[in-house]
Amino acid sequence: MDTPEHPMNDDLLGKYLAGEADAAESERVRQWLGEDKVYQQEFDRFEQIWEAAGQLNREAPVDTDAAWLTIKSRMAATSSPAPTTQDPTVPAPRQAAPPPPLSPVESNPTEEANIRPLLSRGATPWRTYWRAAAMIALVCTLGWLAFQKYLNKPEPAAVAIQSVTTTNQKQERTLPDGTKVTLNRGSRLSFPQEFSGDSREVTLSGEAFFEVTPDPARPFRIRAKGTTVQVLGTSFSVRAYDENVKVAVRTGKVKFTAKQKEVTLVKNETAAFDAAGDTIRKLPKLDANLFAYKTGQLVFKDERLSDVVRTLNEVYQADIHLSNPGLQNCRLTVRFDNQSLDYVLTVTAETLGLRVRREGTRTVLEGDGCAQ
Known part of the structure; x- marks a missing residue:
């Protein structure tokens, strides 16, 4: 194998990529890269392997040096020619010169572990082949680890949803957090079997009176026909048999939201959402009969x-x-x-x-x- 003017090994490139090379070593790498575009291409591939190995070590520690030597030994075993028997009296046929060895110091295993010269001018591309094989092996390992991580990722637990539906009779129900609900006739309430996370949320179609258990860390929300009623702890009525939703507050304070519009209601206040006009308006007075199905x-x-x-x-x-x-x-x-x-x-x-x-x-x- 021809020896380049500025020989290079992987250890020096590793120091260079890790930012540990001194000024002289860094200049040596830059001079080597400037000699031939082939060196720059080889360096780019080495840098990809370096970065991929670093990512792999963060996900799952891997002995990259041992993997590197294993790949080299397998490639060397594959490329070694099988022994042949030749009659000394018969002239041997002219054969092409055997390819140069993978490393100029293969006879010294100690040095081989330390010096791995990259492809130089005029050298055959065997080094490129095992470099590519190393990269393929590394990419496959990364893919396998990512796939295993995906398979072992726990799926989020399914949240069981319960529903209460009334026809000709009203019904009372206590929710998992202790909130009491009186559901008027012809209504439906859906809620999770357990409230998890940082909020409590139910869905209403029809009419219901809520006596919400206070929990400042987890606001209570009712979704009703495209509107939202949010409270911390209060008692109020929500009527949502159709798109025109009405909210009446008996105690406490609620926030009534529809699309980009919002009003805040306190005790004895009422507001109605008009779907056709896309407006929320407060009503002039509270009609106590709005709570009649409850009281x-x-x-x-x-x-x-x-x-x-x-x-x-x-x-x-x-x-x-x-x-x-x-x-x-x-x-x-x-x-x-x-x-x-x-x-x-x-x-x-x-x-x-x-x-x-x-x-x-x-x-x-x-x-x-x-x-x-």
């Missing part, structure tokens, strides 16, 4: 009959109508405590001199009307 109390003080019917439809999930517009302005003052809808309709009709007519699930209040 069982309905109180009407000189209320217009049209407003009474609307409240009864909301509280009882009913389908009540007035037979003519003249009945809308009839005024009603009455109180009901945990009474059935039939009882409420009977008392209302008798108080205002009306009649109750049933049409399947539809109920009609009939009469002559009231003066404005």
Whole structure:
């Protein structure tokens, strides 16, 4: 093998890459790189192996020197020619000169472990072959370790979701954190079997009254028809049978959010989200009857009959109508405590001199009307 003007070995390159070479050694490496583009290409491959080995050692310690020597010994064993028998009386056929040895000091195993000359001018590319083999082995090892790490990575535990659905009867439920929920008729509440992480979150369709267990470190959130109600500890009602969501606060403080809009509500305040107008607005006063499905109390003080019917439809999930517009302005003052809808309709009709007519699930209040 021809010896380059500035011989190079891997140990010096390793010091250079590690930033441990002195000024003279660094200059020697730079001169060597400037002699031939082949040296620069070989150096680039060596640098890739160096960086990959460093990454591998951070993931899982590996004896790269031992791996390097193992690859060299296997390559040397593969390239060694098999012995042949030749008749001394027969002239040997002309053969091409054997390729130069992989290292000029292979006869000295001690020096071989310390000096590994890179490809020089005019040398055959065997060194390139085992360098490529070393890189392939290293890349395969890295890939295998990454694959094993991926396989052994624990999958996140699936969170069990529970649901409570009501039809014609309201239902009370205590959530895993102690929060008490009263679910009105025709409603559905979904929640995890256990609250984990830094928040507590449930999903509501319909209407429910929440008495939230205080936990400042984990805010409580209700997702309802594209809106969010967030609290720390309070009692309030959320109505979300359709896209127009209403929130009424009985105690404490909540934040009501829809898209980019947000309002803060405190005790005895109410806000409604209008989906068509994409607006949230606070209502002028709290209607105590919003909590009737929770408290069982309905109180009407000189209320217009049209407003009474609307409240009864909301509280009882009913389908009540007035037979003519003249009945809308009839005024009603009455109180009901945990009474059935039939009882409420009977008392209302008798108080205002009306009649109750049933049409399947539809109920009609009939009469002559009231003066404005």
